[in-house]
Amino acid sequence: MRTQWNEVRRKAVGRLGERIFRGTDELFERASTIETDAVPDPDTFAWTTRLERDWRSIRREADDLLLHRPLLPTFQEISRDQKRISPDDRWRVLFLYGFGMRSELGCALCPETAAVLDRIPELETAFFSVLAPGKHVPRHRGVSRAFVRCHLGLRVPSAAERCRMEVDGEELHWREGEALLFDDTRPHEVWNDTDEERVVLLLDVRRPMRADARALLSAMRALLLRSRYVQEAVANQRRWERTRGRALARALRGSSTIAEAHHDNPRA
Secondary structure, eight states: OHHHHHHHHHHHHHHHHHHHHHTTHHHHHHHBSSOOOSSOOGGGSTHHHHHHHTHHHHHHHHHHHHTTGGGSOBHHHHOGGGGGTOOSSSEEEEEEEETTEEOHHHHHHSHHHHHHHTTSTTEEEEEEEEEOTTOEEEEEOOSOTTEEEEEEEEEOOSSGGGEEEEETTEEEOOOTTOEEEEOTTSOEEEEEOSSSOEEEEEEEEEOOBOHHHHHHHHHHHHHHHTSHHHHHHHHHHHHHIIIIIHHHHHHHHTSHHHHHHTTTOTTO
8 A cells, every 4th residue: 555655646746846847848948048949950059060970989889788788778667757658678778877967887888978978068868779670659748948859860770761750740860970959848759660770879968048047947956856756767777787787797898899999998
């Protein structure tokens, strides 16, 4: 009975927090110092050029991870609420940053990617996102317009027209080595109707805004970081790191290709 009550309370608090964050969308949009289109121009941020310049080294690290695919967590293993849109094992992730917090293990496993991320200001979240063949992510929305999402295409199926995302009614396709920005508070949906995986590096950065809006976001983030929602996700990430994450680190160290790439980085 207590477990059921805790689950009901967790969901109720989560819905309340979501309403509070979404209630600020118009405020953050008005305070934005960059365009607020559903799909902004990639050149909105200077760092997208550096991201695209280094995409091949990032992809090499993603490919190394995929050699040990079963050790990667599913999205809902880390964030339980993602089960609403992905109840199966066909969406796997590897977090380097979450809620502004750095995963030391994730960054050690992918040091070249981590070095690129270190140069991105106002970074909130960063993880490799792997969609299996045939995966469909139903229509959903992010919780706050205070952030802008970026996908860096790393592995795009050869039948690219059958691997797509729709954002606020606009159909989008990934290209390897190219950054794609969008507002994830707009309704969006993803299909991988191919027999190949789709792999991107997913980033969230804090939206450039007026000082008053930045202060409000800082206060909201402080409350969010103390919430059960975030604390549970952090605990799940640490649990994965202690178990399959360590196994993944050992597997990568045992790979000759990884050994050469990371010869000067014993943490990797």
